Every structure is written in C-alpha cells, then in structure tokens.
Amino acid sequence: MPGMSIHVVDVASGRVAQGMRVEVDFAAGDAGVFAAIADGTISSRGTLDAAALSARFEPGRVRVRFHVADWYRTQSQRLPAPPFLDVVCFEFGLSAPDEHYHLPFKCTAWGYSCFRGGA
Numbered sequence: 001m002p003g004m005s006i007h008v009v010d011v012a013s014g015r016v017a018q019g020m021r022v023e024v025d026f027a028a029g030d031a032g033v034f035a036a037i038a039d040g041t042i043s044s045r046g047t048l049d050a051a052a053l054s055a056r057f058e059p060g061r062v063r064v065r066f067h068v069a070d071w072y073r074t075q076s077q078r079l080p081a082p083p084f085l086d087v088v089c090f091e092f093g094l095s096a097p098d099e100h101y102h103l104p105f106k107c108t109a110w111g112y113s114c115f116r117g118g119a
Contacts, residue, residue, distance in 0.1 A: 001054075001100050002054075002055070002056035002057070002097060002098055002099065002100060003053050003054040003055055003056065003057070003100060003101070004024075004053050004057075004062065004094075004100065004101040004102065004103065005047060005048075005053060005100070005101075005102045005103070006022060006024070006042075006047060006048040006053070006064065006102075006103045006105065007046045007047050007102070007103070007104050007105065007117075008020055008022070008042045008046055008047075008048075008066065008105045008106075008107070009046055009104070009105070009106050009107075010075075010107060010108065011106045011107065011108060012108040012109075016042060016043075016044070016045065016046030017042050017046065017071055017107070018041075018042055018043065018044050018046070019041050019042060019071060019074060020041060020042045020066065020067060020068070020070075020071035021039075021040070021041050021066075021067040021070065021071070022038070022039075022040060022041070022042060022048045022064060022065065022066055022067070023036065023038070023039045023064070023065040023067075024036070024037050024038040024039070024048070024050070024052075024053065024062065024063070024064050024065075025037065025062070025063045025064075025065075026057060026060055026061070026062055026063075026094075027060050027061045027062075027063075028057075028058050028059075028060040029058070029059065029060055031060075032061070034061070034063055037050075037052045037053070038050035038052050038053055056097055056098070057094055057097055058097055059093075059094060059095050059096075059097060060093075060094055061091060061092070061093055061094070062091065062092055062093075062094050062101070063089060063090070063091045064089070064090045064091075064103065064105075064114075065087050065088070065089050065090075066087065066088045066090070066105055066107070066112070067086075067087055068083075068085045068086065068087065068088050068107055068109070068112070069083040069085060069086040069087070069109070072109045077109055079109060083109065084109065084110055085107070085109060085110065085111070085112065088105075088107070088112055088114075090103070090105070090114045092116070101116060102116065102117040102118065103115070103116065103117065104117040
C-alpha cells in the first residue's frame with residue numbers, strides 16, 4: 001500500500017491531538033519546488049484523513065508542518081511568549097514509491113519525536 005499516513009499523540013496526556021492542524025507539501029525529484037497536497041486537522045483517531053495521502057508518490061521530498069502551539073492553546077495550556085515550539089517542520093525523503101510511509105508524531109509543548117513508523 002503506497003502513500004503516507006500521519007498519527008499525532010500528545011504524550012503528556014496520552015491522548016491523540018484531535019484538532020491539531022497539519023500541512024503536507026511534496027516536491028518531486030530534486031526540483032525542490034514544494035506544492036501543497038494536504039491541509040487539515042487531526043481526527044478523533046489521531047490521524048490526518050486526507051485522500052491525497054493515499055496516492056503513490058514518485059521519489060521526492062515531503063515537508064510536514066505541525067501547528068503545535070496553536071493546538072496547545074486550544075487545550076488551555078499556558079505557553080510562554082513566544083512558545084518554545086510553534087510550528088514544527090519535519091522534512092523527509094521519499095525514495096521508495098511502492099512503500100507506505102507512516103509518520104508517528106509524538107509531542108508535548110516542550111518537545112517532539114517524529115520518525116518513519118511501521119503502520
């Protein structure tokens with residue numbers, strides 16, 4: 001199953017980050033020109049449910065932006081000004097178009113982990 005999936009969890013509370021805005025851009029090959037392919041919010045299952053992510057992508061670069069500070073504000077968490085994490089950008093290479101790329105994003109207002117998972 002080609003494509004990609006994104007799953008976001010607030011590890012401080014142990015809950016999915018429902019409502020967090022996530023943007024996904026793709027740049028084919030080495031061109032370096034990114035185009036938006038998805039922009040939405042995390043569902044109650046913790047996933048970004050965007051049909052465009054299930055496509056087969058040619059080799060290229062993917063840039064994902066997680067709007068961390070805005071989401072924590074909606075959770076009534078007090079953040080410093082400016083916040084330690086605001087919009088987290090995670091950029092990675094997609095070299096195997098027939099494989100699935102799963103990105104588990106685990107966060108708090110003070111740190112995060114993002115990696116290629118095995119979903």
